[in-house]
Amino acid sequence: MTTETLTVEAAPARESGARRSDWWRDAVIYQVYIRSFADSDGDGVGDLPGIRSRLPYLADLGVDALWITPFYSSPMADFGYDVADYRAVDPVFGTLDDFRALMVDAHARGLRVIVDLVPNHTSDRHVWFVEALAAPEGSAARARYIFREGRGAHGELPPNDWESVFGGPAWTRTVNPDGTAGQWYLHLFAPAQPDLNWELEEVRSEMLDVLRFWLDLGVDGFRIDVAHGMVKAPGLPDVGHADHVEMIGNAVLPFFDQDGVHEIYRAWRLLLDSYDGERIGVAEAWAPTPERLANYVRPDELHQAFNFDFLGRPFEAEALRTAIDHSLATAGSVGAPSTWVLSNHDMKRHVTRYGGGAVGLARARAAALLMLALPGSAYLYQGEELGLPEVLDIPVEFLVDPQGIQSGDPSKGRDGCRVPLPWSGVAPTYGFGPEGSEASWLPAPSSWGASSVAAESGDPDSMLELYRSALALRRELPDLGAETDETALVWLPAPDGVLAFRRGDGFVCTVNTGSSAVALPVPGALLLATTSVSITANNAELPADSAAWWRI
Numbered sequence: 084m085t086t087e088t089l090t091v092e093a094a095p096a097r098e099s100g101a102r103r104s105d106w107w108r109d110a111v112i113y114q115v116y117i118r119s120f121a122d123s124d125g126d127g128v129g130d131l132p133g134i135r136s137r138l139p140y141l142a143d144l145g146v147d148a149l150w151i152t153p154f155y156s157s158p159m160a161d162f163g164y165d166v167a168d169y170r171a172v173d174p175v176f177g178t179l180d181d182f183r184a185l186m187v188d189a190h191a192r193g194l195r196v197i198v199d200l201v202p203n204h205t206s207d208r209h210v211w212f213v214e215a216l217a218a219p220e221g222s223a224a225r226a227r228y229i230f231r232e233g234r235g236a237h238g239e240l241p242p243n244d245w246e247s248v249f250g251g252p253a254w255t256r257t258v259n260p261d262g263t264a265g266q267w268y269l270h271l272f273a274p275a276q277p278d279l280n281w282e283l284e285e286v287r288s289e290m291l292d293v294l295r296f297w298l299d300l301g302v303d304g305f306r307i308d309v310a311h312g313m314v315k316a317p318g319l320p321d322v323g324h325a326d327h328v329e330m331i332g333n334a335v336l337p338f339f340d341q342d343g344v345h346e347i348y349r350a351w352r353l354l355l356d357s358y359d360g361e362r363i364g365v366a367e368a369w370a371p372t373p374e375r376l377a378n379y380v381r382p383d384e385l386h387q388a389f390n391f392d393f394l395g396r397p398f399e400a401e402a403l404r405t406a407i408d409h410s411l412a413t414a415g416s417v418g419a420p421s422t423w424v425l426s427n428h429d430m431k432r433h434v435t436r437y438g439g440g441a442v443g444l445a446r447a448r449a450a451a452l453l454m455l456a457l458p459g460s461a462y463l464y465q466g467e468e469l470g471l472p473e474v475l476d477i478p479v480e481f482l483v484d485p486q487g488i489q490s491g492d493p494s495k496g497r498d499g500c501r502v503p504l505p506w507s508g509v510a511p512t513y514g515f516g517p518e519g520s521e522a523s524w525l526p527a528p529s530s531w532g533a534s535s536v537a538a539e540s541g542d543p544d545s546m547l548e549l550y551r552s553a554l555a556l557r558r559e560l561p562d563l564g565a566e567t568d569e570t571a572l573v574w575l576p577a578p579d580g581v582l583a584f585r586r587g588d589g590f591v592c593t594v595n596t597g598s599s600a601v602a603l604p605v606p607g608a609l610l611l612a613t614t615s616v617s618i619t620a621n622n623a624e625l626p627a628d629s630a631a632w633w634r635i
């Protein structure tokens with residue numbers, strides 16, 4: 084056993100960072116979707132040793148931290164977001180020792196590690212749920228979940244009209260040991276993901292203990308899954324109309340964003356703060372307004388919340404500017420940094436959302452420079468630094484995402500953003516697995532050779548080199564990163580379709596979201612651009628769908 088000899092040291096300060104207290108306020112955090120990042124053992128599924136082997140790549144890319152999606156023991160009904168044991172590593176991903184070794188190496192490279200916590204629901208194979216199903220109605224075991232009698236003469240109808248985010252009713256009826264139909268249980272996601280009853284003290288204290296387990300192992304924080312879902316409106320009232328779940332993001336719903344959820348985060352913050360090294364919590368919360376979202380990042384709650392408003396905007400100057408202003412104002416009103424995110428493992432990749440092809444790619448390049456110039460913390464989703472598009476033509480026999488399957492609409496599936504990363508070499512798997520392995524849980528398109536890490540490295544026009552340069556500059560330039568009074572974003576006058584802003588006295592970012600070139604007075608010395616910018620005496624011509632960074 085090597086376990087005892089591995090002590091995970093706290094993450095050291097980065098060389099460039101005098102600003103290391105409050106490291107999270109300007110951190111660039113790279114999301115590792117573990118199944119699809121790097122496969123060390125050739126079983127076609129990414130794993131912890133795979134991530135460990137690629138830490139040099141992440142350090143070289145220039146990110147500050149990685150967030151790793153769930154790697155806990157799981158039957159994989161939702162690919163790890165259905166947790167059977169919160170303190171165990173699923174064998175497909177490795178062992179707890181692999182995790183310890185990953186932490187040691189990450190910290191040695193100055194990379195922090197954030198793990199994913201799934202508190203809203205467990206797997207239906209979690210010991211608590213197995214016990215609950217075996218236990219009688221009204222028992223303590225059932226009280227840990229949300230069991231109710233059905234409606235209708237024989238309880239044949241769900242207890243209320245709530246819909247699952249993945250489609251269909253949010254309730255499944257149980258079968259009693261004698262074979263008769265029994266109570267129903269609530270699952271806001273797949274039937275294999277029963278919702279916990281957060282009214283119960285035992286549930287709260289168990290999850291605090293899970294947090295402690297990972298904090299003791301040295302993790303730097305938690306990404307909190309469905310952070311807005313744990314508390315339900317008293318009495319579980321009907322929504323009153325169908326298809327309500329389509330409106331996630333702005334609807335007021337009795338199962339999302341209830342005020343009671345904040346008490347949980349206040350307790351978690353006390354625990355996080357009792358550890359050294361500034362351990363953080365980041366909420367995956369969908370709230371009806373940016374104001375409601377800001378509640379999650381009040382000083383005594385979580386540190387960050389994903390900014391899905393920004394992600395949801397089209398590549399249009401006005402729309403982006405509105406989201407930026409609103410996010411900065413609302414997060415700022417509670418003293419929190421804004422976050423910026425363009426893609427994740429649940430969304431269509433932004434190259435595709437922005438129109439796909441050459442246009443989508445050009446816009447994605449510009450969006451990267453925009454995002455990395457904004458005040459606050461940025462989240463990158465693996466593969467966006469390679470400019471990967473959504474894979475829209477995965478053969479149907481490979482589709483496995485429960486959101487696509489349960490909704491009966493493959494276009495709602497998330498497999499297309501989860502295709503394993505191309506590292507090097509040739510089809511079928513482009514170096515995803517060990518030498519000679521052709522296994523991959525999702526097939527990669529035949530065109531991905533040119534988008535591999537090896538193919539893009541050293542090519543000055545590649546997306547990868549753009550990200551590397553931008554991240555290096557972001558470290559060097561004192562005006563970028565977290566917002567201070569001196570470096571707050573100041574909008575500059577700009578023609579329609581163009582965003583121009585200043586950070587501090589030394590930096591300007593310009594973004595042309597329009598479909599034709601625009602001439603501007605040269606703001607300063609060109610630092611970096613997404614495509615070539617022609618500069619004549621006093622004018623800079625910004626091509627369509629492009630961005631540039633300037634030193635002033």
Ligand code: GLC
Pocket residue numbers: 161164165201272308309367428429
């Ligand atoms: C979050 C995750 C998503 C998962 C769901 C249920 O939205 O990001 O992947 O399916 O929660 O846990």
Ligand code: MG
Pocket residue numbers: 122123124125126127128129130175
């Ligand atoms: Mg593997």
